[in-house]
Amino acid sequence: MAAPRKYPDELCERATGLAVEACKDPAGRAGVIKWIADQLDVHPEALRGWVKRAETEEGIFPGTTTSTDAARIAELERE
Numbered sequence: 001m002a003a004p005r006k007y008p009d010e011l012c013e014r015a016t017g018l019a020v021e022a023c024k025d026p027a028g029r030a031g032v033i034k035w036i037a038d039q040l041d042v043h044p045e046a047l048r049g050w051v052k053r054a055e056t057e058e059g060i061f062p063g064t065t066t067s068t069d070a071a072r073i074a075e076l077e078r079e
Contacts, residue, residue: 007042015040016050020058023051 015036022032033051037044 007046011040011042012050015042015047016054019047019051020054023055 018040019033019036022036023029033048034044036042037047040047
């Protein structure tokens with residue numbers, strides 16, 4: 001059984017959206033994740049992971065796979 005989620009989905013989406021938008025400005029990128037995390041009472045490393053995942057999904061940040069690719073790979077492995 002999976003562990004219960006610490007943060008509601010709405011909070012994750014809101015925090016991620018704020019951080020991704022703030023990170024687009026290179027001058028303000030330093031410390032923005034920690035500042036937003038502190039404001040929303042979210043652990044900074046949790047927010048950093050959400051932002052990395054969102055940037056990978058949008059193609060901003062290079063990553064191995066997007067969630068749709070990962071789901072497709074898992075489906076193919078089950079077959």
